Amino acid sequence: MILVVLSAILGLLGLALTGAVFAHNAAGRIAVYGGSLLVCTALLAAGIAALGAEPSRLVLPVGLPWIGAHVRLDSLSGCFLAVIGLGGAGASLYGIGQGRHEHDPQRVLPFYPAFLAGMAMVVIADDAFSFLFAWELMSFASWALVMAHHRAKGTAWAGFVYIVMATFSGLALLLCFGLLAGPAGGYSFDAMRAAPPAAGTEALVFALALLGAGAKAGLVPVHVWLPLAHPAAPSHVSALMSGVMTKVALYGFLRIVFELCGPPVWWFGLVVLVLGGITAVLGVLHALMEKDLKRLLAYSTVENIGIVFLGFGLALAFRANGFAVGAALALTAALFHAVNHAAFKSLLFLGAGAVLTATGERDMDRLGGLIHRMPRTAFLMLVGCIAISALPPLNGFVSEWLTFQAILLRAELPQWGLKLAIPAVGALLALAAALAAACFVRAFGIAFLGRPRSRQAADASEVDGWSFAAMAGFATLCLLGGVLPGVVIDALAPVSQALVGAHMPAQLSVPWLTTVPVEASRSSYNGLLLFGFIALSSLIAVTATHRFASRALRRGPAWDCGFPDASPATQYTATSFSQPLRRVFGTLVLRARETVEMPPPGSVAPARIHRSISDPIWDFLYAPVGRAVAFTAGLLNYLQFLTIRRYLGFVFAALVLLLASLAIWQ
Amino acid sequence: MNGLSFDIAHMLAGMLVLVSFMMLYQVRLYSLLHALALHAFVLSTSVAWQAYSQNAPHLYVTAAIALCFKAIIIPWALRGMVYRLGLHREVETVVGVGMTMLAGMALVALSLEVMLPATSQADPVTREDIALALSVVLIGLLMMVTRRNAVSQVVGFMSLENGIILAAAGAQGMPLVVELSVAFSVLIAFIVIGIVLFRIRERFDTVDDDALDRVRQHPGMFGAEIADERWRRPGKIEAAIASDRRRKPGLVGSGGPHE
């Protein structure tokens, strides 16, 4: 099994070379994306097969001479390999169709398979060196892809912030693995599993892993690169970065904290839980304030990662208190949400990419009425928006429902911090879910419904068949995940068994394919039946009205209270739609302010409205660091402009200092 | 002391916390005073129930005092005072109502976290009642801190007293002498506060904290302001001095000359 994966990775690296050579050729593009599609399908199959099987391992002769490269494919790797395969296949299929619109294919085609290869290598790496090498390859390839549209405004800044945060994450993980390896230097994961760290070191390892993996996943406060970098990349790459790379970061967190770190302490769970809740709410509040469609989706990724970390935190807390059943439920809920997010976020990003190529606009205030011009894309985007808003009967609801069940599971925890934090975080999760629904009503309503607000929106055209197929595939997965969640839950059972020592009850044997998280008397949910009931009731409603009541229909101008306005500018814009929410939530959290400048009566100057929003994390954490670095750099800049005599003086002083320290030491 | 009486004691203590939250939520002074009366009414019911279940007849007297003075007489007198002072019926909070309620929640969590482990050896009814009483005290303090108006600070002080009486009644054994002295000290404090409020109002035409703060910093300036305002806008002094903080950008002519 692992040989399949290794040959797949080699195939991807080969495709990267092909892409470098044949970038400007249409055949080259089809070869690269088609090849990636095939390889990713193979990765998906290998991942699913590895879920129930025994771990397979191998030691390769490449890499550091005294370690070699250990690779291992167990159920945790298999789960995330399947996600990589799925996301990669969809993005590649999209790329076959939409890739022809790319202006600089030589900046995208070589790095795209390398990105996929890097991600696949991370999940099968079994020693610290190969893990970090693959992590950095993943970061570098994605950075190159972010910089693909290097002439667009804001891309350079996005690339810069991204590379700084990627370096930070690599450094944190390097220190983390160094601490885990210990003075003996056992870099392979087997050595780390055999020798769990002491209590103080364990806390440090946990903190470093949280920061390092969280920086790649998008956890507050190290999420600032995500809303800059994800929109700047080409759309299918954004789908991969949001849908898949964040999951690979989650894999890193799981591997280190749940496996290599040894038995967890209860406050690990508390920290992760609280950070997850805060991330969820902050992410969705920022998403509500954005009018760039892709930045909105990037902030929504931050929110969903927060929900996943919330589940992880619950799992850690329950496991530390010996409550394995609860830990299994929380962990399965979080993993299910991660898989769901890969599906619907990829769908949404691909749809946003379709809109971008069709209209050339990312700004929602210049879109509108696309449901008439791009009906198939609009329908699939509607499915994605319903799924991400956690509404039944689609898949987003099932994972959120399972997370709520995990929160309600046991109230008799001994630690006071957990007793107070879990209800508060439950409220934050409920708030984030409601705000996410508001966010996607806004996104879909402003971009696709209403009347077109610009010429480009009025002239949009539908996407090609390949892209449509990719989006339709993801949408079908959203529906299947919602009505047959038992399949996914049972597939995830080996993963939770390996990580926390228990798994949820087998779902596919429950009558009517109901989902039962703990036991039938406690709670249950049947997505298939609900979907059937809704379909049946709408059918009854439609046939009854059409049979017994009038079915006549006329078209006329819009009523609009008798004052119809021909200009589409009187519609709500994205900013105006979120104004009530900005006033209620943004005033406190984001320091949202609105000022109106009214000219005195009789003046012909226009009135102006200013709104300002600030990101508190940026202002309090990053801006001071940035300023300190700039200040120090300014001071050190003097070193650039010294005379030759001064430079010679430096060399002389260094020599004297070394000799003096040598003298003192002896 | 199990089953129904356990539940009723808890229910009444919980009602007191609920009414404290209602007081945090009120923005208008008259509704605040109604909430204060309700607060004292719930307190008296709770103390009467404690009297019944503990078989302590002197607590009935406490309940009667609470009902008579704190639920009827004091709110009625405060209402009359508000009317005579002609105070703005809107109470401006320092931070918004939402933040104040969140802070109230955090205080309840804090008092539960402190009290419940500390009293783990005590009688289960008493410990939860004392934890809830501490939350009422803390919420009363929060109200005093987050309101600008001196009258609403008095209301916060009254609700704080109610919390202390709830704790004392639940603790099984509060002698009548103490109750009488507590009641009369409340009364005297009320009279003193009333007199002080009248004096402040006479002297400075306002009982708003920030306006009073300005006087403290610049004793001469306030008089100069009055003179200036009289010069510039005869007849509009009341609007000028009442520190109405409502800023409605874009609306012409609201709130006076501070725009």
Add this chain to the structure above:
Amino acid sequence: MIGDFAPADLAIQGGQMTLVLGLSPLLTGLVRKVKARLQRRRGPPLLQPYRDLRRLLSKDAVLAENASWLFRAAPYLIFAVTWVAAALVPTFATGLLFSWSGDLIAITALLGSARFIQALAAMDIGTSFGGLGASREVMIASLAEPAMLMIAFTVALIVGSTQLSTIAAMLSTGDSGLRVSLALALVALVIVSVAENARIPVDNPATHLELTMVHEAMVLEYSARHLAMIEWAAYLKLLLYISLIGCMFFPFGIVDGPASPERYLGAVGLYIAKLASAGVLLAVFETSIAKMRVFRVPNFLGAALMLGLLGVLLLFVSQGM
């Protein structure tokens, strides 16, 4: 338990679905009649909502020229989703055949789906009133839905399950006693119900002034059978919330387990009595209070959220509360 097919349960489920569908316009008619009487008017007859529905169903539908398929499909979807949610709430008996397919959280989320589709349909035509209604509705929902979930948590922590049948059965035995958290949850649920059903003080269902509308602004462009579906869905939603309050906080008289037909009829009668008294209380409440300014509503709903959170917190911290 899951998947047992007792014919009595099928009859109860079918009976409940027709009962809620048939009774909901009558409930709204009662509320309007009582409100009118309190305002010293005669008011419309009790059966007027039925006549309104029949009139609307027989009319020609007029759609705006740029209305899309979403606009046409939305009323049926909203009606279907609300009907399914209403069918899952026990009204006179707990033995609903499919009660295990959706619990309290699923019912809240189903109503959220209906609201999602309604808000999208409002934005479809591209008028300013649609956007107005939709943006205010999502603001209200962003606080009402978490409050509802907190109420669900409170009840679930006391009973140990989120299934409504189990909740009704357990709370009707009275074993849990009088709890502070239940009282807090009741107050919060009343506030949330008022907000979700677009009643005074959150929204005026009888207003004609567009700037004060929330729900009415969303359905401004609808006519004939589409409007009839949406109106019926709104009637069902009011019935659903009142049934929810009855099932969770006043569950006396709900039949639990197999019983004689007289018992069932008695339970139906008791349920109708609960609906009637709730309708009268709602009318009195609406008449005695004024509508709030739009930006006071978040404070009102924030209070409900805080009460729900306080209830959950008390249950996490101590088992006695």
